[in-house]
Each structure stands twice: as structure tokens, then as C-alpha cells.
Amino acid sequence: MSEVKFYSRNPVPVEMHKVKIVQKLSLLPAEERLQKMKDAGFNTFQLHNGDIFMDMLTDSGVNAMSDNMQSAMFRADDAYAGSETFYRMRDKLEEITGIANLLPAHQGRACENIIASRFVTPDSCVIMNYHFTTAKAHVTRLGGRVEELVKAEGLEPKSDLPFKGNIDLEAVENCIKNETPENIAYIRIEAGTNLIGGQPISYENMKDATDLAKKYGILTVLDASLLQDNLYFIKTREEGMKDKSLREITRMICDLYDIVYFSGRKFGFGRGGGILVRDEELFHSMEDLIPMFEGFLTYGGMSVKEMEALTVGFDETMDLDIISQGPQFINYCVNELDKMGIPVITPGGGLGAHINASAFVDHIPQEEYPAGALVCALYLCGGIRGMERGTLSEERNADGSERFASMELVRLALPRRVFTLSQVEYVIDRVKWVYDHRNLIGGLKFVHEPKTLRFFTGKLEPTSNWPEKLVEAYKADFGEDQ
Ligand SMILES: Cc1ncc(COP(=O)(O)O)c(C=O)c1O
Numbered sequence: 019m020s021e022v023k024f025y026s027r028n029p030v031p032v033e034m035h036k037v038k039i040v041q042k043l044s045l046l047p048a049e050e051r052l053q054k055m056k057d058a059g060f061n062t063f064q065l066h067n068g069d070i071f072m073d074m075l076t077d078s079g080v081n082a083m084s085d086n087m088q089s090a091m092f093r094a095d096d097a098y099a100g101s102e103t104f105y106r107m108r109d110k111l112e113e114i115t116g117i118a119n120l121l122p123a124h125q126g127r128a129c130e131n132i133i134a135s136r137f138v139t140p141d142s143c144v145i146m147n148y149h150f151t152t153a154k155a156h157v158t159r160l161g162g163r164v165e166e167l168v169k170a171e172g173l174e175p176k177s178d179l180p181f182k183g184n185i186d187l188e189a190v191e192n193c194i195k196n197e198t199p200e201n202i203a204y205i206r207i208e209a210g211t212n213l214i215g216g217q218p219i220s221y222e223n224m225k226d227a228t229d230l231a232k233k234y235g236i237l238t239v240l241d242a243s244l245l246q247d248n249l250y251f252i253k254t255r256e257e258g259m260k261d262k263s264l265r266e267i268t269r270m271i272c273d274l275y276d277i278v279y280f281s282g283r284k285f286g287f288g289r290g291g292g293i294l295v296r297d298e299e300l301f302h303s304m305e306d307l308i309p310m311f312e313g314f315l316t317y318g319g320m321s322v323k324e325m326e327a328l329t330v331g332f333d334e335t336m337d338l339d340i341i342s343q344g345p346q347f348i349n350y351c352v353n354e355l356d357k358m359g360i361p362v363i364t365p366g367g368g369l370g371a372h373i374n375a376s377a378f379v380d381h382i383p384q385e386e387y388p389a390g391a392l393v394c395a396l397y398l399c400g401g402i403r404g405m406e407r408g409t410l411s412e413e414r415n416a417d418g419s420e421r422f423a424s425m426e427l428v429r430l431a432l433p434r435r436v437f438t439l440s441q442v443e444y445v446i447d448r449v450k451w452v453y454d455h456r457n458l459i460g461g462l463k464f465v466h467e468p469k470t471l472r473f474f475t476g477k478l479e480p481t482s483n484w485p486e487k488l489v490e491a492y493k494a495d496f497g498e499d500q
Contacts, residue, residue, distance in 0.1 A: 021346070031346035034339040035435055038085065045071045045401050047499050048489045052398060055485065059477030060394050060462055062403050071401030072437070072445055074430040077344075077369055079125075079283035082435035084334060087287060087327040094322040103325045104316035107292075110329045114265065114336065115272040117294035119301035121308050122318025122325075125291045126243050126281025127152035132293060132307045133239060133279060137203040138162040145193055145205045147185040147219060147227075148172070150212045151411055153241065155471060158413075162203060165193050172214055173424050175374040176364050180255040182217035183210050183248075185227050199234040208241045209271070210248040213407050214425060216348070216367030218251035221259065221271060228274040238274065243281040245271070246335045246434075247368025250345045253338065264336045276300070282324070286331035287434060290320040344368060344434050347442055351430070354446045360453050363427065370431035373449070375408060378428075379459050384409055386461025386481055389426040392452075395459045396428070398485055399492045400448030405429045410462075411473045455491055460484035 022032040046054070046069055058064035062075060073080070095102040108120040123129045130153045138144065140161030146153070148168045157164050167189040172182040185207065194202060207227060210218040224240075231238045245268070252259050252267055259267060272278050276297065282290030295301035305315065312319040320328075334340045349366035356362050361377035375389035382388040389408035396402045408426035415421050430445060452459075466477040492500075 021342070030439060031343065031350050033343060033435075033438070035084070035343075037438075043071055044068065045500065048398060048492050048496070049498070051401060052485055052489045055394055055397055059466070060390070060480065061473070061476055061478060062393050062397060062405065063474050064477075065397065065403060069401075070397070070403045072441060073403050074370060074432065074445070075403045075405050077284055077431045077433045078281065079289045080433040080436065081284070081287040082433070083287055083327055084330070084435075087330045087334070090326040090330045091323040094326045096322050097316070099314050099316055101316045101322055101325075103322040103329075107325050107329045110332050111292065111294060114268055114332055115278055115294055116269055117272060117278060117296050119295045119298065121293040121295065121301070121304060122315070122320055123279075123291040123293060123308065123312045124319030125283055125289070126241075126279070127156070128312055128319065129279035129281070129291045129293045130156045131311060132304060133204070133277065134160055134162070135307055135311075136304050137237065139203065142201050142203040143193070143197045144203050145185075145190060147183055147207055148211045148214050150208060150241065150243075151471060151473075153206065153208075155413075157203075159470075165197075167193060168211070168214065172211075172217060175215075175361065175377065175425070178365055180218075180251065180365070181220040181223060182367070183208070183214065183219035184223040185219070187223075187226050187230060190227060190230055194230070194234050194236065199236055202234075202236050204237040204239045204277075205231045206239045206241060207275075208244070210244040210251070210368045212244065212369065213411070213427075215363035215372040215427060216244070216247065216369035216429075217363075218248045218255075218367060220256050221252050221267065222256070224271060224274055237276050239277045239279065240271070240275040241280070242272075242278050243284045244368055245280065245285055246341050247345055249335070250338075250341050251368070264338060264341070268336065282320070282328045282331075286328040286335065288324045288328040288331050290318075290324050290328050292318070340435075344432055347432050347437070347439070350439070351432070351442050351446060355449060358450055358453070360449060363425075370404075370429045372407070373404075373428040373430070375426040375428050378453065379456050381457065382459065382461045384422050384426065385420055386463065387478070388461070389428050390462050390478065391459055391480075392428050394462070394480075394485065395452050395488060396430075396449065398489055399452050399455075400445070402430070402445055402448060405431065406473060410476075413470065413472065451492070451495070455488065458484060458488045458491060 134156035352366035
């Protein structure tokens with residue numbers, strides 16, 4: 019089932035699960051949040067979780083486990099080598115993807131490290147529909163370059179196109195010809211995308227892109243970290259797919275690729291990762307990197323308990339009731355914000371609701387990180403922690419100039435099975451308040467700027483005393499205790 023029907027009320031998305039374990043949240047008063055934000059150097063990654071009311075930073079490693087996942091953890095087989103837990107995980111992944119060779123790794127970026135270390139050489143090129151921060155950082159660390167060839171329409175904030183993560187096939191072929199096939203380390207397709215609003219890619223586009231790669235003898239890699247949401251969109255939006263089961267669609271997708279990797283912090287609702295390699299010889303050529311960077315070949319840095327939970331989680335990903343909840347909540351949130359005239363990325367995608375900060379705070383220049391400033395404002399005005407996905411998340415060009423992001427987004431992630439609809443309503447309400455007071459928000463500047471992945475550990479400060487003014491206005495409307 020993908021939607022519950024209503025008789026007398028406007029339909030809303032319904033949770034197809036009930037809550038059995040809860041975690042208490044605290045909503046600090048705005049004045050205290052201001053201090054916490056200052057202590058965190060105006061970087062939401064640096065906040066303490068106990069100071070946050072709605073943690074919408076990410077969907078990574080913070081999804082709710084099911085009772086079946088938790089109970090599976092008890093049968094974990096702890097062994098340095100040859101753990102039965104590993105074989106159960108490998109067999110489940112083979113059942114779902116059709117690929118028998120599994121290299122375990124502790125999370126998605128560890129898979130990216132292994133793949134890039136094996137295939138990227140200085141000056142080689144990796145083609146992607148769109149980059150993910152760590153996927154790109156590993157390529158550039160090794161002297162490679164990334165060509166992002168998402169279709170131009172994928173970067174239009176407002177749209178009703180169902181698959182804005184699709185790659186531009188003509189651009190791919192031109193790029194292959196310009197670079198020469200030998201200089202292309204691999205084509206990496208992200209399904210769905212992270213940095214452009216959680217937008218999915220269609221099966222048809224993946225098929226065409228991988229056919230092109232095959233024509234030129236280029237290795238194909240699927241980043242399946244966000245496959246769960248992408249599967250939902252293929253099933254519900256792509257012509258000819260609605261009568262196919264999620265298992266059939268998954269198998270059709272995986273059949274297209276030489277390598278499939280995933281972050282188990284998303285795909286499988288747990289914490290871990292893995293690389294599936296179709297070709298035996300290729301698999302063996304990558305094997306030695308696992309004990310070197312991750313751990314022995316039968317755990318790869320993962321806890322065996324998490325591996326057992328993931329094995330159940332993979333099966334749950336094949337259940338439409340389970341995977342529908344995320345995209346439906348996101349769609350609800352996006353539509354409600356859109357109805358109030360708040361600039362959001364449409365249509366709703368996976369992962370979270372995405373606010374278009376370029377339009378929301380259009381008075382803040384890109385060099386003052388509009389999305390970074392907006393993300394701070396949302397914490398100050400509601401205790402909501404989102405993530406900047408714009409220029410601040412980019413790395414500077416080699417000459418030190420800013421590399422301006424093609425989109426300035428604030429991501430409000432909806433970790434799977436975690437929040438209720440009333441919490442989503444609270445977020446919608448506070449985003450509206452911030453929108454109505456957006457002129458009070460100012461820019462940010464770095465006071466400590468790391469060279470790589472600066473958004474994780476960098477420290478910033480406001481360009482004026484705008485946070486104080488914003489908090490004053492908030493207190494005038496909501497009182498001292500909110
Ligand atoms: C598409 C995609 N690929 C890779 C990763 C990296 O995964 P991890 O956080 O497990 O390192 C992420 C994480 O957000 C992602 O969204």
C-alpha cells in the first residue's frame with residue numbers, strides 16, 4: 019500500500035508503525051539557544067544533541083530500528099574472521115541485488131575511499147549525475163576530477179518533473195569523447211541524489227547511462243545509499259513500474275552496474291556500509307584495501323550487532339508500507355510550505371524537505387552563505403537543526419576563490435520512522451515564522467576555515483548582531499520559555 023485513504027478528513031500521511039521506545043526531547047528557551055549557537059561557531063554540526071528539539075540534520079545513522087532489527091542483534095556472531103553474521107548479510111544482499119561478492123565497510127564514505135583508491139589516478143575523471151561531498155573529496159584527494167552532468171532541469175528549484183536527478187546523456191557522451199574513455203575512472207550514479215534536494219533518478223535514465231558506459235567500456239558504479247527513497251519514486255512515478263515489486267525493481271537496477279555501494283546508515287536503517295562487486299577478478303583486486311582501512315573482510319569495521327540489524331533492514335526496504343513513510347512525510351511538509359509561499363524544492367524528494375535559501379533570504383549575498391545563515395536562524399527560532407547544503411558545503415577553488423554552489427539549500431532531513439506528523443507541523447509553523455521575519459537574518463563569515471570538508475568543523479560568526487535581533491523578535495511572539 020502506498021497511501022491510506024480517509025473518509026471525513028483531509029488525508030494526511032499515516033505512520034505504518036507504532037512507537038515502542040521513546041527518547042525525551044528538550045526545547046531550550048531562545049536565549050539559551052543563542053548562547054549554544056555562539057558556542058557552536060554558528061555551525062549546526064557543532065551543536066550538542068541535548069540542546070536540539072528537532073534534529074533534522076541528517077538521515078544518516080539516526081533512523082529508527084524495528085523490533086525485528088533489534089531482536090536480530092542478539093544473534094550476532096562475534097568473530098574476527100569468518101563471522102556467521104557476515105555470511106547472513108552477504109547472502110541477503112545477494113538475494114536482493116543478485117551480486118555475490120561483498121566487501122564490508124564501516125559506512126558510505128569508507129566505500130567511497132576504497133573505490134576511489136582502487137580506480138582514481140591523477141588527472142582522471144569521474145562522471146556523476148551529481149556529487150556527494152565525501153564521494154567528491156575522495157576523488158579529488160587522489161588528484162582526480164569530478165564532472166557533474168545532471169540535466170539542467172534538475173537544478174530548477176520549482177518544478178513538477180518526477181526525476182530531477184537524471185543525468186544528461188548527451189553531456190555524458192560528449193564528456194567521454196573529450197576525456198577519452200581510458201581517462202574515465204568510472205561513472206558514478208547517485209540514486210537518489212543528496213545535494214540537489216533528494217531528487218530521484220529514473221530507471222530508464224540509469225539504463226541509458228549505463229548502456230553508454232558499456233558502449234565505451236567504462237566501469238559503472240551505483241551509490242545506493244538513498245536507494246530506498248528512489249525505489250519508492252520509481253514505483254510510484256515511473257511509467258511501467260507500478261505493477262513491479264520493489265524486489266523486481268531493485269534487481270533491474272542492480273543488474274545495470276558493475277559495482278553497487280551503500281551507506282547502511284541510510285540503506286538498511288542501521289550503521290555500516292558495503293561494496294558489491296559483480297566481477298570476481300575485480301572484487302579480488304579490491305579486497306586488500308578492506309583489512310588495510312576498515313577491518314577484516316568479514317566485518318569491515320562494522321559492529322556485528324549492526325550487521326545483523328542491517329540484514330533485517332534490507333528486507334524491510336523491500337516493503338512498500340515501510341519505505342513510503344519518508345517520502346510521504348517529506349511531500350506533506352514541502353506542500354504545506356509551498357502553499358504558504360515559502361520557497362522550497364519541488365516536487366518533494368527523498369531524504370528531507372529542502373528550502374531554497376537563495377530565494378528565502380535573497381538579500382544575503384552568496385559569499386555570506388545564505389543557506390548557512392538560514393540554518394542557524396531555524397535553530398535560534400525553534401530548536402530545529404537542519405543542514406546547510408550550499409556554498410559552505412563546497413571547497414574553495416585551487417586559487418582560493420569561493421566555488422559557489424549551484425543551489426543554496428537548507429535541508430530538513432526526516433530520519434526514517436523517527437518523527438510524528440505533529441512534530442512536522444511544528445517545524446512547518448516555525449519555518450513560516452522565520453520566513454515572515456527573514457529580513458532580520460544576516461550573513462556569516464568564517465573565523466576558522468579548514469581546507470577540506472570545512473562545513474563539518476569550521477567556525478563562523480555573524481556579519482552583524484542579527485542573531486540577537488532575531489531572538490528578540492522571537493521572544494516577543496513566543497515568550498521567554500520557548
Ligand atoms: C548519496 C550518499 N552517498 C554517500 C553518503 C556517505 O555515507 P556515510 O554518511 O555513511 O559515510 C551519503 C551520506 O549522507 C549519501 O547521502
